Amino acid sequence: MSVTAAAGFAAAGVTAGLKKSGGLDLAVVQNLGPLTSAASVFTMNRCQANPVIWSKQVMKDGVVSAIVLNSGGANCYTGSIGFQTTHATAEAVGTQLNVSAGDVLVCSTGLIGEQLNLGLVTAGVFDASKALKTADATGAEAGLAAAQAIMTTDTRPKQSEHHSPAGWTVGGMAKGAGMLAPGLATMLVVITTDAVLSSAQLDTALRHATAVTFDRLDSDGCMSTNDTVTLLGSGASGIEADEAQFTAALVALCADLTLQLQGDAEGSGHDVAIEVRNALSEAEAVTVARAVSRSNLFKTAIFGNDPNWGRVLAAVGTISEADAAFDPYGIDVAINGVQVCTAGEPDQPRELVDLTPRAVTVQIDLHAGEATATVWTNDLTHDYVEENSAYAS
């Protein structure tokens, strides 16, 4: 169901011819109202793609009527021609759906430094808009087609939905398999809800939810130039959601999509949760976990089913005292439940650790405070190297 699970949304996914594979590659999600609430978070990369530059302007008034997304090209580092392509895409959607181009978000994903074919994009927008006007556009098939159209190296579409007992619904779709390291978000995500909430309320809830979900997925340490997470509100349920309940549902939905992204990360063999316990603050716990998630030596060891806890501590040790408080010789490490290191010395034999399952949990106890955080990452595998060395060709 994803983006069409909530009332008041139509979706379409079509083949515009942008992807060499010939699959679905252009999606439009339309907010049918009555509200046009919206919030977005964007990549913190200073090199931002043209659709990000455009969409930041669109989001300034918190009014969004539709969002158009394409795979097959990032439209990043494509200069003024690339920006004109983004602008023309929004204009085409505006014309077809009879809304203002200034209320149309644009997202693109694919190779950096190549121009998108505007003719193909415009024809795709025309086809998608036609589909949006059919009765099927608010159904599950339409949502699935949109989720498929934003896939790049993803092997499967990512969708999630939550129905509140209070009567409102939130649903979403995500794409992302490489370049997964959050600046704010690291993927394209569209979430829709029919709860009655203002753009400001959506913004607060979305920033909270992304900070503890997408922001803590760090598959390969690489931050994208195009990432956008958007939450659209139609108000079509007519029900004013309790903000705390809505935020909790949104966090759960974003966490579900985050784990779907982790499970489909390029070439990955393991899903690794790095739990840092008893840090001085949640921010310090994230800093420590992220350092481990970015250690290629740790990640190759996990690929080799090698519980090399020395590489965990070597990564932790790269963090300055200003960034996280801990006694480097007072740390405990457990891998998949086996405490291999206690207070900086070997404890249980590493041979006891079973790393054959896909799911791996590394627990790091800093003994420095009471805060906890988890960062999700993947192992570094032959398939990752293969997939990313062949991406452009």
Add this chain to the structure above:
Amino acid sequence: MSVTAAAGFAAAGVTAGLKKSGGLDLAVVQNLGPLTSAASVFTMNRCQANPVIWSKQVMKDGVVSAIVLNSGGANCYTGSIGFQTTHATAEAVGTQLNVSAGDVLVCSTGLIGEQLNLGLVTAGVFDASKALKTADATGAEAGLAAAQAIMTTDTRPKQSEHHSPAGWTVGGMAKGAGMLAPGLATMLVVITTDAVLSSAQLDTALRHATAVTFDRLDSDGCMSTNDTVTLLGSGASGIEADEAQFTAALVALCADLTLQLQGDAEGSGHDVAIEVRNALSEAEAVTVARAVSRSNLFKTAIFGNDPNWGRVLAAVGTISEADAAFDPYGIDVAINGVQVCTAGEPDQPRELVDLTPRAVTVQIDLHAGEATATVWTNDLTHDYVEENSAYAS
């Protein structure tokens, strides 16, 4: 020649039985004087191995009579037993060479979190000390044996020497193939000179030299717990070196060893020099170059001979404005001499770039100032994944 190139030094490399392979695994370099000048730089990792903790104490008075180095075990995260092993190693060297244990540096390299076998180490020290007392100990073969004894995953020993027209000599050996990312240094290096220089003079020269050589080698972004670069001065030439001339020679020698380390980095297929030009400061140039050197997506692209300049700019964009000044849409990128991006837009076709040679140069012009710096890195390959997933087993 390496550490025995300069007068006043004896070296030995023996098989203590620490390495599973059965090769040379313990080296001792003795300063025969008349001076006992010395300077060291150590890893900035907060998780420091026992030999680093010990050697920092030894270096406090700037007097070093000998240095003992072993492969086959890092003696890191081995607690008080591990520290006793380091201490006993220095005592054994002191007894055998009739010097104070407090003037004996200890370096270890290998797996973290496993105890070293003190009996094997002590017997190795005994054998090495016997060899040091022979006439051959100041010759080239002895220097080579020492350089071989510190190898881990290195495929070849690394040595360098420089003979000044002024009459003094500087020579050195290095080991390091993985975990190459500098905190100060990222490997074990011993450099010797017979120039007449105080410990303070050696310290100034060494810090300058490592900052622009070993510190700018970032093969895999992982900082070791054991790295030590030591410079020993015997004064045996009787010649007071001009400090500027000595520093220049030391920089050249360290640069030579740095490039040898790069060329033998674990599983690497390319040696990549990332030159950042026209930065506001040298520090900002290093920051930008290092961000690119740590991008797995960039490194896998180079492995695949893919001149994917978008991944260069995506990595540059992760740097905050506080850390480096530049207009993200005003950057030029050239790869192996082909300007593929000018002012953030595609320039020459990427197909013109030939990435088949081992040597790759990426030039990034920030147009923000006049400072320049180069960071050396490697590509991310199947062999890197293979070698590091199998290291502990």
